Amino acid sequence: MDLRDRSVLVTGGGRGLGAALGRAAARTGARVVLVARTAAEVEAVAADIRSSGRQAHALVADVGEEGAATTIAAAAAALAGPVDVLVHNASVLGPVPLRPLLDTPPADFTRALEVNLLGPLRLSQAVVGSMVLRGQGLVLHVTSDAGLEAYPAWGAYGVSKAALDHLARIWAAELADTGVRFLSVDPGEMRTRMHADAMPEADPSALADPALVAESLLELIRDAESLRSGSRVEAARFAPAASR
Amino acid sequence: MRAATAARVEPAADRLLVVGRGLEDHRVDDLPSLLRAGDLLVVNDAATLPASLRGRTATGAEVELRLLGVPSGDAWPALLFGSGDWRTQTEDRPRPPAVAPGDALRLADGLTATVARVWPESSRLLDVRFDRTGAPLLAALYAQGRPVQYAYLPDPLSLRSFQTPFAARPWAAEMPSAGRVLTAGRLAALRRAGIAVASLTHAAGLSSTGEPGLDALLPLPEPYEVPGRTARQVVATRARGGRVIAAGTTVVRALESATRESGVAAGLGVARVRVDGGHALRSVDAILTGMHEPGSSHFDLLTAFAPAELLAQAHARADAEGYLAHEFGDSMLVWRVR
Numbered sequence: 320m321d322l323r324d325r326s327v328l329v330t331g332g333g334r335g336l337g338a339a340l341g342r343a344a345a346r347t348g349a350r351v352v353l354v355a356r357t358a359a360e361v362e363a364v365a366a367d368i369r370s371s372g373r374q375a376h377a378l379v380a381d382v383g384e385e386g387a388a389t390t391i392a393a394a395a396a397a398l399a400g401p402v403d404v405l406v407h408n409a410s411v412l413g414p415v416p417l418r419p420l421l422d423t424p425p426a427d428f429t430r431a432l433e434v435n436l437l438g439p440l441r442l443s444q445a446v447v448g449s450m451v452l453r454g455q456g457l458v459l460h461v462t463s464d465a466g467l468e469a470y471p472a473w474g475a476y477g478v479s480k481a482a483l484d485h486l487a488r489i490w491a492a493e494l495a496d497t498g499v500r501f502l503s504v505d506p507g508e509m510r511t512r513m514h515a516d517a518m519p520e521a522d523p524s525a526l527a528d529p530a531l532v533a534e535s536l537l538e539l540i541r542d543a544e545s546l547r548s549g550s551r552v553e554a555a556r557f558a559p560a561a562s563r
Numbered sequence: 564m565r566a567a568t569a570a571r572v573e574p575a576a577d578r579l580l581v582v583g584r585g586l587e588d589h590r591v592d593d594l595p596s597l598l599r600a601g602d603l604l605v606v607n608d609a610a611t612l613p614a615s616l617r618g619r620t621a622t623g624a625e626v627e628l629r630l631l632g633v634p635s636g637d638a639w640p641a642l643l644f645g646s647g648d649w650r651t652q653t654e655d656r657p658r659p660p661a662v663a664p665g666d667a668l669r670l671a672d673g674l675t676a677t678v679a680r681v682w683p684e685s686s687r688l689l690d691v692r693f694d695r696t697g698a699p700l701l702a703a704l705y706a707q708g709r710p711v712q713y714a715y716l717p718d719p720l721s722l723r724s725f726q727t728p729f730a731a732r733p734w735a736a737e738m739p740s741a742g743r744v745l746t747a748g749r750l751a752a753l754r755r756a757g758i759a760v761a762s763l764t765h766a767a768g769l770s771s772t773g774e775p776g777l778d779a780l781l782p783l784p785e786p787y788e789v790p791g792r793t794a795r796q797v798v799a800t801r802a803r804g805g806r807v808i809a810a811g812t813t814v815v816r817a818l819e820s821a822t823r824e825s826g827v828a829a830g831l832g833v834a835r836v837r838v839d840g841g842h843a844l845r846s847v848d849a850i851l852t853g854m855h856e857p858g859s860s861h862f863d864l865l866t867a868f869a870p871a872e873l874l875a876q877a878h879a880r881a882d883a884e885g886y887l888a889h890e891f892g893d894s895m896l897v898w899r900v901r
Contacts, residue, residue: 376698389723393610393733394701401731448729448747449608452762
């Protein structure tokens with residue numbers, strides 16, 4: 320999908336991959352709406368994009384809150400037009416520091432499911448109906464290899480991502496032949512605050528720059544029609560030739 | 564007719580009264596068999612605004628400001644009510660104090676609306692400008708605004724309860740309620756039966772102002788947008804003998820307003836046509852709608868499709884058969900038979 324003049328809604332847009340994707344999408348001519356909990360961060364990213372002559376809006380909301388989806392979907396459509404691309408990027412790790420299931424407070428597990436799974440479900444429910452009527456749209460689930468592999472201490476996050484992958488597959492099955500596509504993308508390990516929270520001992524220089532991963536996601540979005548709806552892909556596969 | 568105070572728990576029970584050559588009782592789930600392959604159903608995808616805002620005038624009088632839909636530039640059309648809230652029928656509400664251009668209305672969280680214009684039709688009908696625009700304005704509206712509620716409801720409902728299953732841009736002051744029963748499952752069943760579904764956006768305004776002179780002018784001119792794809796589908800459907808079914812009075816008004824000699828004009832417009840018994844329908848063959856009381860502006864619109872006597876019979880039958888009325892009630896499919 321060509322992003323020029325498209326309405327693109329990205330959750331978790333205050334920093335890391337979400338902010339990088341917002342900047343990259345705006346550069347290609349998309350009207351971008353970024354959602355994040357921390358007003359100062361997401362407003363600064365949107366203001367920065369606007370200062371380069373591109374279109375971006377900041378919405379302060381917590382996708383893990385039950386009532387948030389109606390507001391986010393409506394405000395995004397009012398600001399940038401009916402949503403063409405929805406990127407479920409916001410997520411939380413669960414307990415920080417990570418710990419085994421036996422030591423995970425149920426509230427942390429619940430919170431991970433609220434933000435990483437129910438938030439995307441509710442926001443898609445508020446956005447996808449209109450996409451179906453318009454006969455087009457792309458919903459991107461940002462996932463993780465922790466949803467495939469059973470890494471010790473990654474229980475809350477891993478279970479939420481495994482379920483998120485399956486959510487994309489079921490959406491895709493239900494909405495086959497409507498023109499609306501669902502994809503899960505694993506961005507790989509990146510130099511982000513989430514990664515530092517999860518693995519403080521990791522060497523940042525060994526991790527990918529979210530700005531480069533965002534370029535891969537743009538390639539993926541451009542190629543979305545060639546991928547089977549519901550499939551799960553790795554962002555690295557779409558890295559622009561120059562950075563591969 | 565008894566008012567529905569919430570959507571039916573069991574959607575299979577949603578009823579549909581078909582008004583055509585005669586009257587027939589059906590379920591909404593029967594729609595695919597009541598329509599034909601090649602027909603086109605058009606819905607209004609406007610999301611419902613949290614249009615009701617509480618505040619005070621400069622002199623401290625309590626008021627409620629109801630937004631009427633989408634702003635033109637940054638001027639929002641709005642209707643001012645006096646103290647009290649939705650629990651009181653609009654016609655029993657006290658009148659608000661008179662306001663003039665330049666007057667400030669202080670709303671919650673520091674949001675201010677300044678009167679930009681008082682409409683000649685009524686001293687309560689205003690254009691207002693807010694002290695912010697864009698995302699900050701939407702954030703403030705969604706934080707404090709409430710959906711317009713109805714006196715027949717026992718408790719206020721959430722904003723989500725007032726959204727159709729395909730809501731997109733928040734242009735509607737009240738829910739375009741005919742589309743409420745068109746769930747994803749039902750739309751998929753229609754598509755499987757060869758019936759196409761398309762959308763437009765129409766800024767559905769208020770259903771009642773509480774002021775007889777103003778109610779008589781309803782609906783006020785309302786902005787709409789017909790996507791090019793929908794305009795082409797309407798023309799193509801009719802050209803090959805298919806029927807166009809409008810989900811709701813707003814879709815009828817938008818399509819009839821957009822119809823030209825040459826076809827249906829795509830793009831933005833303002834619906835000004837008065838659709839009633841004196842209007843010859845040019846693009847719409849049937850309307851899927853809620854149960855409307857004789858005498859309401861919605862009922863008047865239906866007389867473009869069928870004679871008032873037949874519609875009154877339909878209303879009486881629905882009443883006797885226990886159909887439920889209003890936004891969360893049962894539905895009616897009225898074919899053009901005049």
